[in-house]
Amino acid sequence: MPQHTLTVAGVTVDTRHWIGGERLASATTFTDISPIDGAVLGEISRGTPAEADAAVAAARAAFPGWAATPRTERARVLHAIADGVDKRLDELAIVETTDNGALLRSHRRGVMPRVAHNFRFFADRLLALGHEDFDTRGHRNHVRWDPAGPCALITPWNAPLMLESWKVAPALAAGNTVVLKPAEWTPLTASLLADIAARAGLPAGVLNVVQGYGSEIGDALTSHPDVRRISFTGSVPTARRIAASAAPHLTPTSFELGGKSPLLVFADADLDLAVALAVEQYDNAGQVCLAATRILVQEPVAGEFVRRFTDRAGRLRQGDPRDDATDIGPNIHPAHLDKIDGFVRRAVAAGARAVIGGHRIDSRYYAPTLLTDVDQDAEIVQEEVFGPVLTLQTFQEEAEAVRLANGTRFGLAATVATGDPARAERVTAQLVAGTVWVNCFFVRDLRAPFGGARSSGVGREGGDWSFDFFCDLKNTVTAPKGWQDHG
Template identity: 65%
Template sequence: MDVDTRHWIGGRRVANADTFEDVSPLDGEVIAVVSRGGTAEVDAAVAAAKDAFVGWSRTSPAERAELLRRVAAGIEARIEDLAQVETRDNGSLLRSHRRGVMPRVAMNIRFFADHLSSLVHSDFDTRGHRNHVTWDPAGVTAIVTPWNAPLMLATWRIGPALAAGNTVVAKPPEWAPLTASLFADIAHEAGLPAGVFNVVQGLGNEAGAPLVAHPDVRRICFTGSVPTSIKVGESAARNVTPVSFELGGKSPLLVFDDADLDLAVDLAVEQFDNSGQVCLAAVRMLVQDGIYDEFRARFLERAATLVQGDSRDEGVDLGPLVSKSHFERVDGFVKRAVAGGAEVILGGGPNDELNVATGGFYYRPTVFEGVDRTMEITCQEVFGPVLTLQGFSTEDDGIAMANDTDYGLAATIVTGSQERAERVASAVRAGTVWVNCFFVRDLSAPFGGSGRSGIGREGGTWSFDFYCDVKNSVFAPKGWN
């Protein structure tokens, strides 16, 4: 289908002479030539958003909520279009986009529209003075999103930002920019006023950098790598601009000897979802010694049955990695791990047969054994279909290994004991802990990372605490005419 590859600024399409090629990881083909923005386009988009903020921030919460519900309805009407485009763009499974990801995009918008009605704080008294708390719109919000679930992760921030009364300038990922453009069309058709939502496409150092450094941006949301977040944070600090960061992960899957092994194996195999390109994935499998051998055998047997291929095929379990450069990055991690003494017990390299046949960037599901805490493969985020398997003896040992990381985004625990589940969940350092489940997300719950996995919490009222200037007005009991 046709996707407009120009910027969306101030309610109209804007092109510029510079472009970049958008390559599909399914087959290595160029699927779009996209406008390549820079400082000029960023300045224009921020100016449009700043102008639009005056009117948008003064609309009532009920008006904003109704408009956003129309946007959500527009998304639902185009789920198939969005799913097809994003699968072609970033290589994620089409069935996942149809059944889960794109419906969640609509839910992201609708949830925060609905949540506005519950955004109240009871007045309270201080020595006869009345305290009244409000959430006031903050201003222009910059949203820089990643390529692994570009539209879903963008609307996780766009939803509350717009609902709060802010205006938005979004910089989509250059490896998967197309659904952001479709979202702009949908929002416009729903009646969102010009300048309230803007899209500037381009490379990180050319479009992202001037956006996060802009003095008229009042909130910055970034999802991506730790090194890039440091640069974003330095720019934000110069303008004292609040930031919300969702960064990397090196999450543990803790399997205790009282666990349901069928469940444990199911959860372990699920960590290959989206070819491992999931920040929340529990890539460090830590299994108690008493069940280690049985878990290992059953997990490897199941993982070996995963089907890799074109993500548009219903029977495929793993698609490609998002780009040639990311494919080479993942392969570099694997080669260095082998050179460092880690043992490959599954996969261990590219799917050469499939890559030759398709021209895509497919990497085999890979599992390492014989690793330790000093190795790069256990310390650094690979962001590919690469897991490590280690044993532990006691509960305390398992907790210590789980926490032996600079990251703290998530953790998954598998145990048959509620008492142990409570103890371990309390002791593990992570923003989200799943017990006998994985990837259960409620939009009203706080979400964010500890350590190098991020700054801040979003979800429910926590989102509005970030996107708004929370104000307390104190009224004296006397002095009225």
């Protein structure tokens, strides 16, 4: 009899799909491997277009009932899901660390609490969602947010459950039903989320989880005529394929894509703060879309910046992410590490110099790397590496800094280190980015819009922007006269 569960640090995870409120197995499986040590975690049901179609059918069948559910009840269920996440926080943390290699302490202290917060935020935001009626020549305008329908949500592997909750929570709050396709390298916490949601009272079919390869089931989801919204976080090439797949049905899409974000360090900055911000970009082994991987330093302080950076980065501890003393864990997969190493090797061959790092440690860990002597048009400056690899360029004047910062096809985020408020205001106004941080990094409030410009994405998530995407907005205009007296 096939094995349909696996155990991670004492936590049992079902390896089957969750469709229509039931666990369903596929005829074939794929192997889930821990990036920490290459250990096989288990065999996961490998979805086909048939499972994708079944999940969309379940979502479609459940949609009328969930859409008609009063806001207060939808909010109650989302809060119950958040309660379930809180109760299983330690379990979710160890499972996700084992599955994707990010630091266990980060999962316990920040990531998993943020998952619960995401559900609570959108539950509360739903209850406050509204627009004042307004008058047009005596006619009353009334705006409402109607649920759109089944949604296909496709998520990445670098922060699986948190990024899933960024999409699942507002989609459910809006009254939609969901088909969630987690990344094949990190499927486990999505399965646990299905269990938590079911125990919280979410009706069958409202949340469905289909596991597998995007190349095998992605098109079945994104081209499906019954899918009314597609939200994707991942690479630019995949987004292009999804957009083409969604085009025949004009299915609205939201894309949060790659980045090649700059960190601008001006000579008047607090240099210790600027160095700390730069070293922070190695978080999650550099596998963060927002990471400011292009360090731009004003020339008068460049030498001292490099000296302090090298000292601070040299004290980072790399190793098992389950150890609280570890600062940097493994990269997600040997194939991904090969990709990182290829970028660095080509950069060095083109003339770049590795101030630190520049090499793999073994088949899973890549040394934190800083490359200098790079040209603006170099591949290492222009393309997303998604690993612990930073570049450093210098500039003379403010205008040059802005030109270099904006000199890629991306526009996801930017960070500015300066001691001059007027300069901060001037520079941030000119930067092409969805989010700009000044003398800080990764301060994220769900009330704010999140997304990218240029090749970094389409649309915004967060606050009412999420509801704008996941809903069909309707305006009803009522005449002041013409009512008949029906007694």
